[in-house]
Amino acid sequence: MPKVVVDVMPKPEILDPQGKAVLGALPRLGFSGVTDVRQGKRFELELSGEVTEEVLDQVRQMAETLLSNPVIENFELRVEQDA
Amino acid sequence: MKVGVVSFPGSLDDVDAQRAVRIGGHEAVAVWHGDHDLRGVDAVVLPGGFSYGDYLRCGAISRFSPVMTEVVEAAGRGLPVLGICNGFQILCESHLLPGALIRNDHRKFVCRDQRLRIENNRTAWTSSYAEGAEVTIALKNGEGGFVADADTLERIEGEGQVVARYLEVNPNGSMRDIAGITNERGNVVGLMPHPEHAVEELTGVGTDGLGFFTSLAAATFARA
Numbered sequence: 001m002p003k004v005v006v007d008v009m010p011k012p013e014i015l016d017p018q019g020k021a022v023l024g025a026l027p028r029l030g031f032s033g034v035t036d037v038r039q040g041k042r043f044e045l046e047l048s049g050e051v052t053e054e055v056l057d058q059v060r061q062m063a064e065t066l067l068s069n070p071v072i073e074n075f076e077l078r079v080e081q082d083a
Numbered sequence: 084m085k086v087g088v089v090s091f092p093g094s095l096d097d098v099d100a101q102r103a104v105r106i107g108g109h110e111a112v113a114v115w116h117g118d119h120d121l122r123g124v125d126a127v128v129l130p131g132g133f134s135y136g137d138y139l140r141c142g143a144i145s146r147f148s149p150v151m152t153e154v155v156e157a158a159g160r161g162l163p164v165l166g167i168c169n170g171f172q173i174l175c176e177s178h179l180l181p182g183a184l185i186r187n188d189h190r191k192f193v194c195r196d197q198r199l200r201i202e203n204n205r206t207a208w209t210s211s212y213a214e215g216a217e218v219t220i221a222l223k224n225g226e227g228g229f230v231a232d233a234d235t236l237e238r239i240e241g242e243g244q245v246v247a248r249y250l251e252v253n254p255n256g257s258m259r260d261i262a263g264i265t266n267e268r269g270n271v272v273g274l275m276p277h278p279e280h281a282v283e284e285l286t287g288v289g290t291d292g293l294g295f296f297t298s299l300a301a302a303t304f305a306r307a
Contacts, residue, residue: 010185013232014185014230015185015188015228015230015256017185017186017187017188017189017190017256018186018190020190021190066139066143066147067139069140069143069176069183071175071181071182071183071230071231071232072183072185072230
C-alpha cells in the first residue's frame with residue numbers, strides 16, 4: 001500500500017516550548033553538542049489506490065485544512081512505497 | 084435574549100457559562116456540537132475545556148463539528164459569538180479570529196486571578212465596561228500564548244481589535260500581552276481568561292466577569 005507522509009513543523013519564528021523542554025533535558029542526560037530542538041508532528045496516511053497528482057493535491061488540502069494550522073505551522077509531504 | 088452555549092465532547096465550563104448567561108439576565112440554551120442547529124439563539128458562547136482532548140491542536144477537531152458550520156455562517160451574518168479559552172482556540176482554528184494560541188512559554192499550566200484591562204468596549208460582549216476598565220478574572224490555561232505574524236499584529240492593534248490585555252504579569256507568553264481579541268465587526272470575541280468564573284460574590288475572585296454577559300443586552304438596545 002502506498003503511504004503519504006506529512007511532516008508538520010512549527011514555523012521558525014514561532015516559539016516551540018516543547019522543543020525547548022527537550023533541549024533542556026538533553027544535557028541533564030549527559031548528551032552535549034545540541035544547540036536547538038524543534039518538535040513537530042508526522043502523519044502517515046495509508047492510501048487505498050495509486051498516488052496520482054490529484055491524490056497528492058487532496059492530501060495537500062488535508063494538510064492545509066486539518067493536519068496543520070498555516071498560521072503557526074509549515075508542512076511537507078512525500079510518498080513512501082512499502083517494500 | 085436566548086444565548087446558546089455549545090457543549091463539545093470535553094467541554095468543562097459549559098454549565099458555568101450557562102449559569103453566567105442566566106445571571107447576566109438571559110435565557111441559556113444548551114446547544115449540542117453534533118447538531119446542525121443553533122436552536123434560534125440570539126448569541127453563542129463557546130465554553131472552555133479540552134474539546135476532543137486537545138487532540139491534534141486545541142480546537143482543531145471541534146472546528147469541524149457540525150454545529151461550527153452553523154456558528155461560522157451565523158457569525159458572518161453578525162451573530163454575537165464569545166469564545167472563552169478553548170472556545171477562543173476554536174474561533175482561531177475556524178479563522179473567525181486572526182492568530183493562534185500555542186503552549187504557554189513557561190510550559191506549565193497556569194491558574195491565577197488575572198488583572199486585565201478592557202481596551203475595546205465597542206464589541207457585542209464588552210459594551211458594559213468603561214474603556215480602559217481594569218478587572219480581575221480567573222485565568223487557567225496550558226496553551227494560552229497568543230501569536231500572530233507581524234502584519235496581523237499591526238493590523239489588529241491598528242484597528243482596535245485587541246479587546247483585553249494582561250496587566251502586571253504576562254501569564255503565558257502572549258504577544259503584546261494580548262488576552263482577548265475581536266473580529267473587524269466586533270461581534271466575535273475570543274478571550275483566554277474565564278469571565279464565567281467571575282460572576283458571583285460567593286465563589287471566585289469577584290464579579291468583574293459579569294460585564295461580558297450583560298453587554299449583550301446593551302449591544303442589542305444600541306442597535307434597536
